[in-house]
Amino acid sequence: MATYASLKYDFGAQLSGEIPTAAIADNAVTLAKMASGTDGNIITYDASGNPAVVTTGSADQVLTSAGAGAPPTMSTAVGGGFSSMQVFTSSGTWTKPSGVKTIRIQLVGSGASGNHSGQGGAAGGYSEDVVDVTSVSTVSVTVGAAATAGNTVGATSSFGAYCSATGGAKGASARGGKPGLGADGQVNGYGGGGGWSGTGSGHGGTSYFGGGDHDSDTTREYDIGNNAYGGGGMGIENGYTQYGISRGGLVLVYEYK
């Protein structure tokens, strides 16, 4: 037996060609009943509240709101997330991975070693920078080597011409070594200076990444190099032949798409 709604539908359709909303059951319109469209387009509503489409964008673009009063659009993502990192403990070349647009660099110069006059070696300087690499493919990377002999200076680390940090200095004239310095990054700093004690041992300088080896008044374990990257080596008091070696520099490159 025909219902009232179906009868209304039948007559209405024949008279005007319209289908009243009430005549369509919930969940009755299938995808197959919708008009065909363009591959990738997305249905939205325009400022008048009428149905509209967001046209298909390019690969890797994202749907971006235009705020109230305008439909969203496909656009290139602004910024982007962390993607990968490259670690340099020796000199080499940084090569940009595909899709990377921005990098953050952290680097330290190497520390100086200590000597037999109680003078600790200083730590290397520190620099940090953020660089737009959309038009860069490779950058030369220099990493200051560790001072593995006594009373030896640290060396410079550099990320091309973007930022650099010098190595720590060895002790001299009854004082610990002077620290290395960073430059040309957005954050630049000195390393820690080397310690000196007229009759004892002077500590190795502390770098951005941490301290030097442990201080001690004995001759044990002076030359094992348990320093943080860029840290200076301990100076040993007069009368001993050992010294604290330093740790090499470090260049970290964080990559963002």
Add this chain to the structure above:
Amino acid sequence: MKKILVVAANNYVAEVTDKEFEVSPSFVWKTVDNDDVQQGWTYVPDDNSVFDTDKVWLATDEGKRHKMVTDRQMAYGKIGDQLDALYRDLRDDTTKWVDHITAVKAATPKADRVDPLEKDTVTGE
């Protein structure tokens, strides 16, 4: 001839090396005709020379004073060793500690032009 990496702002010699590498703008490479140059020296742009910063400073009154004090500190020895020497002197009725201190002071006289009324910062003498 030596290649040196100089901090442009203050002419500090940051590194001595045989091979240049790319650095940021705050540093400049120079080649100097002094094979003795070391990190920590000072570069002189006017005549492209270098000098030992510490050596020059040690020749000043302040530097001489510094060297005298630190030389004495090292020669006196550790405080613990000195206390031990005092203990032995008291126990044995000897003067080894005083003799040692006297010998250090004689071997390391006060630097020229140091105020004669100024006390030794270590011994107060």
